[in-house]
Amino acid sequence: MTSARLKRVEESATIRISNIATRMIKEGTDVINFSLGEPDFDTPKNICDAAAKAMYEGKTHYAPSAGIPELRAAIAEKLKTENHLEVTEKDVLVTPGAKQAIFEIMMGALDDGDRALLFDPAWVTYDACIRFSGANTVWVPTVPERGFLPDNFAEYINDKTKLIVVNSPGNPTGGVFGKKTLQCIADLAIDHDLLVVSDEIYEKIIYDREHISIGSFDGMQDRTITVNGFSKAYAMTGWRLGYLTAPPEIFKLLQKIQSHSVSSATTFVQYGGLEALQGPQDGVKAMVDRFKMRRDILIDGLNKIGIECKKPDGAFYAFANVSEYGNGTEVAERLLKEAHVAVTPGIAFGASGEDFIRISYATSIDRIREALERLEKIFA
Ligand code: PLP
Missing domain, CATH: 3.40.640.10 (Type I PLP-dependent aspartate aminotransferase-like (Major domain))
Structure with missing residues (x-):
């Protein structure tokens, strides 16, 4: 009754982790969600206004x-x-x-x-x-x-x-x-x-x-x-x-x-x-400046805890080697359960990611600092 084509494809691991984190948040757990692949900023107002205007003008x-x-x-x-x-x-x-x-x-x-x-x-x-x-x-x-x-x-x-x-x-x-x-x-x-x-x-x-x-x-x-x-x-x-x-x-x-x-x-x-x-592009620059600040705080913090990670040159992800503590899947599960920090196991992105976790730093600096404190307790 189902197509062989679809059976070849598995559910996205990134979405799976993020769903578990979302469920825990709904149940009242204070989860710091580092698994999301989206900026935490709002869409600039001029863009929202242009779309709303188009809608009201009948561009529907x-x-x-x-x-x-x-x-x-x-x-x-x-x-x-x-x-x-x-x-x-x-x-x-x-x-x-x-x-x-x-x-x-x-x-x-x-x-x-x-x-x-x-x-x-x-x-x-x-x-x-x-x-x-x-x-x-x-x-x-x-x-x-x-x-x-x-x-x-x-x-x-x-x-x-x-x-x-x-x-x-x-x-x-x-x-x-x-x-x-x-x-x-x-x-x-x-x-x-x-x-x-x-x-x-x-x-x-x-x-x-x-x-x-x-x-x-x-x-x-x-x-x-x-x-x-x-x-x-x-x-x-x-x-x-x-x-x-x-x-x-x-x-x-x-x-x-x-x-x-x-x-x-x-x-x-x-x-x-x-x-x-x-329209104006200054919002993009401001967002990138903020991401850079967060990246520096996160990576410096990880390296201080002893989690090896180079500063990435782009996007808003850190890919950290956690092999000293287990494979990426074990570490991600432990972090979610014990520290309430959601990250994505690197294996989701290919075999070479087995020893890694992906940390999305599209989160506020306060939350990044808090997550680092939680991680330090786990990895101490
Ligand atoms: N390409 C890459 C590399 C991504 O990481 C993502 C989203 O996470 C996308 C494309 C999806 O972009 P869009 O929201 O435009 O579908």
Whole structure:
């Protein structure tokens, strides 16, 4: 009665932990929730106002499947000026979130038995969507000591390999790929005729580093799908608004999947997205400054307790090695039960995460300090 396709995919471990934490909070336990993948800030008011205005002006009907023309044009302009991608509004597909974009890409690019490369560890949804499509994930090891950068991975490519996912700044490690690493990936993609899916949703949440789009490299224009969205940079997770740009041949397929599934992103929400891109950007900077302060307090505190963790260059996650105290799953369970601190076991993101826990610091400084005190008691 059920599809084999769905049985290949497991429930997201990140959501499972966060659900347990939410239940405990509802029951009255004072849980410090470090498992969430969303900014704790509110969406800036100018964005809410723009969406509300659009709603009251009657922008409540179906939108064109690929998105409203104004937003597609604004996204194309952003991708040209900030990311140095050669795109026009016709190359932009507005999606209900970057997650939906990833789903559409895997369904549109992969066939049964194809192989897709993921750098281990990687955000849970890539593997789920690859499996869902009928293809197989090939996990490429990375080097934790070098900020989870990959080594040469040519040996993982064969004639079934269709695509590779790049996620910089990345979830779960907060790692940022520099120009040299991206150039190596681009060279291999060109040599082996691979598609690159570049998920740049954390591009704005980056500390003292430059974000580089792999799609801007020579020879990559025709083989890169760039994915981005409004959830993280503008604290708009619940709005469900993202986008992608893709080479024309695959773009047509992705548009087809979207039009036959979700139709489009919500119409008035897209006007909020337009304001996010065209309105003042100082809110983004203020948010990133706050994240940086929290990162420094958290990582310094962890290292003082004896939990080894390098300062990540981006996103709002710390990926900490807890092998001295058990594997990541044991430690995460203990922390939730004994310290009422919810973190995500690293294994949720791939085998190389076994000794790690992911700590999301999208939480206030007071709560971070309190969590560190609780952790110190457990690990003492
Ligand atoms: N890509 C990565 C790497 C993420 O971590 C997340 C959310 O956690 C998403 C995409 C989802 O973004 P959206 O809210 O736009 O679907």
